[in-house]
Amino acid sequence: MSTRIALAPVLLALLGVSTLHAAETAEIRGHLADAKGGRVYAGEVAVFLCDAKTGYPIDRETREPIKVDLKDQPLERFWHTLTKEDGTYAFSDVLPGKYRIVAQSWSGTKGMPKMPGKTSAFVLLHGTAEDVEVKAGEPTMVVVRQLGNHTLHIKNDPAEAAAILFLSLKPPIGDAILGPYGWGDDFVRHVIGITHMSHPEVMIFGLPPHRDVYATLINFDNSPGLGAGTFKAGEKDGIVRIVAGWSNAHHDPPPELVELTDHVAAHKIVAAEFFGPDEKFKYDFQARHKLAQELLENPERKVSVRTLGERRLADVLAALGYAEFRERSRK
Secondary structure (H helix, E strand, O other): OOHHHHHHHHHHHHOOOOOOOHHHOEEEEEEEEOOOOOEEOOOOOEEEEEEOOOOOEEEOOOOOEOOOOOOOOOHHHEOEEEOOOOOEEEEEEEOOEEEEEEEEEEOOOOOOOOOOOOOOOEEEEEEEEEEEEEEOOEOEEEEEEOOOOEEEEEEEEOOOOOEEEEEEOOOOOOOHHHHHHHOHHHHHHOEEEEEEEOOOEEEEEEEOOOOEEEEEEEEOOOOOEEEEEEEEOOOOOEEEEEEOOOOOOEOOOOHHHHHHHHHHHHOOOOHHHHOOOOOOOOOHHHHHHHHHHHHHHOOOOEEEEOOOEEEEHHHHHHHHHHHHHHHHHHO
């Protein structure tokens, strides 16, 4: 193959010209339904395409999952389409594979609001569709069904805005202080809604009955704020406790991590202790970052804590973080 021929697909991609053929991709078509399965006629609802295995949203340009981290996320990159007035939607040129679909809208907003921006404090979740299998050349019909008719009023503590809020039906694997490192696969795979909080509180509609709802948030800042909470749909107020280096944020661990945090602080335990003598780190945050990556690979991993015995790695990492916050606050 000549160099000119080999470079052709690359040049076409840079110019924004798709090299996919219809026979290699397929279309997903469908409509919205209420919790009882009845047809919903709602236009301008945002319908997101996500990877079924990881749960992460698909990048509309690369067609690859976008992993959420502590950096500012351009939500416009999330591959989404809008419903027509009759509640129908469609995705074209979808690669073969398994997907999940999540639909939601914002009161007073047509389509996808600018995030971050002045996002409505009233969010309607239209539901999900799981394990959507796409085969090349074959259209796939999918009904996105609302999970329920319950509501949840979420308030941040402290009352700070400018956060991205994630709602899931599965718990994270670790404390809020760990951020996305403490979410885990199940949490991400079962996300049912996401919004930018331009207000310190938000009302969520369309939640399932008799289910716990798990919320996490990230305040994007030079010193990110990290929050989490577990709620029952229908609660009057669900308080998301925000941990951050700010003067008005929470610095102390939750009750279940107090003993471990006290132990870590009293014995001046650092992350580098959990590696062998051949592993060298110039700064402790480098060792902590590596431990966090290992946590993602093995959420059930335990480590031996000096004079204390085995503890969950997720709890140890959280305790190290709270011990650092305490020391900063003390100084």
